[in-house]
Amino acid sequence: MSSIDFTNSTNLCDKRLKTMFEKGIDGWSVGKITVRVRYSRGADFSGTCFYADRRVYINLGRHLVYPYTMTTNLAKVKATARGWRRPIVTIEIRSGYELAMFIFMHELYHLLVKRARRNTRQKESMCDRFAAQYLVRHFGSPILGGKRRPVPHTIWCFQDLEGFVAAAKDKRRSTKVARRPLPSSPAPFGEQLLLLPE
Secondary structure (H helix, E strand, O other), X not given: OOEEEEXXXXXOOHHHHHHHHHHHHOOEOOOEEEEEEEEOOOOOEEEEEEOOOOEEEEEEOOOOOOXXXXXXXXXXXXXXXXXXXXXXXXXXXXXXXXXXHHHHHHHHHHHHHHHOOOOOOXXXXXXXXXXXXXXXXXXXXXXXOHHHOEOOXXXXXXXXXHHHOHHHEOOOOOOOOOOOOOOOOOOOOOEEEEOOOO
16 A cells, blocks of 8 residues: 655645645555655756655755646657757646645655656656646646647646556556646747757
């Protein structure tokens, strides 16, 4: 059975954070994980997952003002004559709780990949998509592109992420999550230049 050893040194509510994280691991077989939420030393945010003892660190910028626009790795990389480009897709984070949850779900997916005995290399985009899907479903977080227009669901949600880590599901539980459709827009959005494909 999955459980969380949790501590929080930020001004966010301990009980609310822990309850959110417990809902995030519902349906997954991760055993006992250690989660530490704290302020970063200057960065807007960061997260770390240690596989060996299932520790997750969530670092939040004390200076952040919400809503906070987070640039993500949600869209597919595209090959061009000059190299590789990824369409710019952002997620609108409206509170420290949403940011902590995004980081938690991102790091949880790293752990699920490991628990499912998948190759753990180059999974940042998949982890971002897993976390973004959770925020969209449970918080209605907006996914935006250039000129802050809604991005079509098909641009960023094109993988069976839960199927990829199905071996890490809790076989004793069957959790179904209602999916919310995202608003789509044919409007183009920006891109960022990448040196290497992911």
